[in-house]
Amino acid sequence: MRRGAVPTPRTTVASAAIAGIVAAAAFGGAGQVRGAEPPDDACAVPERVLAADGDLVHARERIASGQPLGLLVVTTSRQPPQRTEALYPARLRDELVRRLPGVSVEGEVLNLPGHTASGMVAPMLTLVSARRPALVVWQTGTVEAVRNLDPLAFGTALAEGVGAIHRMGADVILVDMQYSMQTAQLIDFTPYVAHVRWASQNSAAVHFPRHDIMRYWVEAGRVDFGADSESEKRKSFEFVHGCIGRLLAGTIATLVTADATVAP
Numbered sequence: 001m002r003r004g005a006v007p008t009p010r011t012t013v014a015s016a017a018i019a020g021i022v023a024a025a026a027f028g029g030a031g032q033v034r035g036a037e038p039p040d041d042a043c044a045v046p047e048r049v050l051a052a053d054g055d056l057v058h059a060r061e062r063i064a065s066g067q068p069l070g071l072l073v074v075t076t077s078r079q080p081p082q083r084t085e086a087l088y089p090a091r092l093r094d095e096l097v098r099r100l101p102g103v104s105v106e107g108e109v110l111n112l113p114g115h116t117a118s119g120m121v122a123p124m125l126t127l128v129s130a131r132r133p134a135l136v137v138w139q140t141g142t143v144e145a146v147r148n149l150d151p152l153a154f155g156t157a158l159a160e161g162v163g164a165i166h167r168m169g170a171d172v173i174l175v176d177m178q179y180s181m182q183t184a185q186l187i188d189f190t191p192y193v194a195h196v197r198w199a200s201q202n203s204a205a206v207h208f209p210r211h212d213i214m215r216y217w218v219e220a221g222r223v224d225f226g227a228d229s230e231s232e233k234r235k236s237f238e239f240v241h242g243c244i245g246r247l248l249a250g251t252i253a254t255l256v257t258a259d260a261t262v263a264p
Contacts, residue, residue, distance in 0.1 A: 042222055042239070042243070043242075043243035043246050043247060045213050045216050045217075045247070046216075049209065049212050049213055049216050050208075050209060050212075050213055050247060050251070052250070052251045052254035052255055053206070053207075054200070054204070054205070054206035054207075054255060055171075055204065055206075055255065056134075056135060056171040056173075056206065056252065056255045056256050057171065058134045058135070058169055058170055058171045059134040059135045059171050059252070059255075059256045060255070060256045060257060061134075062134040063100070063103055063256055063257055064257075067134075068103075068104035068105065068106045069096065069100070069103055069104065069105050069106065069134055069135065069256075070106050070107070070131065070132065070133035070134045070135070071092075071093070071096070071105060071106065071107035071108075071133055071134070071135050071136075071137065072107065072108055072109075072110060072124075072127060072128065072131060072133040072135070072136045072137070072170075073089040073092070073107065073108070073109045073110070073136075073137045073139070074109075074110045074111075074112065074120060074124050074136065074137065074138045074139060074140075075089070075109065075110070075111050075112070075139045076111070076112055076113055076114065076115055076120075076139065076140065076142055076143055077111055077113065077139075078113045078114075084109075086237070086238060086241055087241050088240075088241040088242075088244040088245040088248065089107070089109050089137075089245070090245070091241060091242050091244070091245025091246065091249075092107075092137075092244075092245040092248050092249050093105055093107050094245070095245055095246050095248075095249030095250070096249045096252060096253065098249075099249055099250065099253040100253055100256070100257070107133075108127070108131065108133075110123065110124060110127050112124075114143060115143060116140075116143050116144055116147075116149065116154070116157070117140045117141065117143075117144065117154055117157040117158055117161065118153070118154075118157035120138075120140060120161070121157060121160065121161040121164070124136070124138070124161065124165075125161075125164055125165070125168070128165055128168050128170055129168060132168075132169065132170070133170050134170055134171065135170060135171045135172075135173065135252070136165050136170050136171070136172050136173070137172075137173045137175060137208075137248070138161065138162075138165075138172060138173070138174055138175065139175040139176075139210075140158070140174070140175075140176075140196075141154065141176050141177045141189075141192040141193070141195075141196055142177045142178070144192055145177060145187050145188070145189045145192045146187060148187075148188075151191035151192055151194075151195050152195075154192055154195050155195035155198060155199055158174065158195060158196065158199035158203075159199050159202065159203050162174070162199060162200075162203040162204075162205045163203055166203070166204065171205075171206070172203075172205040172206070173205065173206045173207075173208050173248070173251075173252070174196050174199060174200050174205050174206070174207050174208065175208045175210050175248075176189075176192070176193050176196040176197075176207070176208075176209060176210050176211045177189050177192065177193065177210065177211050178210060178211065178214055178240075179210075179211045179212075179214035179215040179218060180214070180218065180225040180226075181218060181225070181226065182225060182226055184215075189211060193209075193211050193212075197209075206251070206255065208247075208248055208251060210244060213243075213244070213247065214240065217239075217240070217243075222239070223236045223239050223240060224236060
C-alpha cells in the first residue's frame with residue numbers, strides 16, 4: 001500500500017427493523033432492472049481519474065470460500081425513500097450480481113443524514129458487529145465540507161473508523177464527496193478529498209474518487225447539474241447514480257477476483 005503525508009440529527013439505520021424501507025429498496029432482488037441504464041461509454045473515465053488500486057482481502061476470501069459477499073453501504077443521503085431504487089447502492093448491488101456470476105451478494109444501507117465522519121463511526125461499527133459484512137462502503141465528507149469543519153479532525157475520524165472496521169474483519173472503500181460547478185463555487189472540498197485520499201493510503205482502505213469522477217463528467221459535458229428543466233435534472237441524477245454504481249461495482253469486481261466480469 002502507498003503511504004502519504006498528512007495534508008495541511010437524524011439517523012436511519014438499516015438493521016433489524018432497519019428502517020426496512022431503506023434496506024429493502026436499496027438492495028432488492030438479484031438482477032432487477034432499475035430503469036434505463038446509462039451507456040457504458042458515457043460512464044467511462046480515464047485511468048488517471050479512476051484506477052482499481054488496493055486490496056479487498058476479506059471480500060476476496062469470502063467469495064473464494066463460497067460464502068455470500070456481505071456488503072454494508074454507509075451514507076449521509078437525504079433522498080426520500082421512494083427514490084432509493086435509483087440511488088447508487090441499489091445499482092451497485094445489481095452490478096455486482098451481474099459481474100460476479102455465482103456469487104450471492106447480500107447488502108444493507110446505513111443512512112445517517114447530517115452526520116460527520118466522527119458521528120458515523122459508532123452506529124456504523126454497531127451494524128458491522130451485528131452483520132459481519134465482508135465489505136463496508138463508507139461515503140462521507142460532505143457534512144464537514146458544507147460546515148467548513150476541521151479537515152484534520154475529519155482525517156483522524158476516517159483513520160480511526162477504518163482501523164476499527166478492519167479489526168472487525170471487513171474491508172473498507174472510502175467514497176468522497178460529489179462534485180458540481182455550482183457547489184464548487186461555494187464550498188472548498190479540496191482538503192476533505194485530500195484527507196480521504198490520505199486515509200486510504202495510510203490505512204489500507206480503497207479510495208473511490210467520486211468527486212474527481214463527477215468533475216470529469218461535468219467538464220466533459222456528460223452531465224449538467226445546472227439545467228433548468230426537471231426532466232434534465234432527473235436525467236443527470238439517474239446518470240450519476242447509475243454510473244457510480246457501475247464504476248464502483250467494476251472496481252470491487254476487479255479487486256476481489258480475477259474471474260470477475262469486469263468489462264461493461
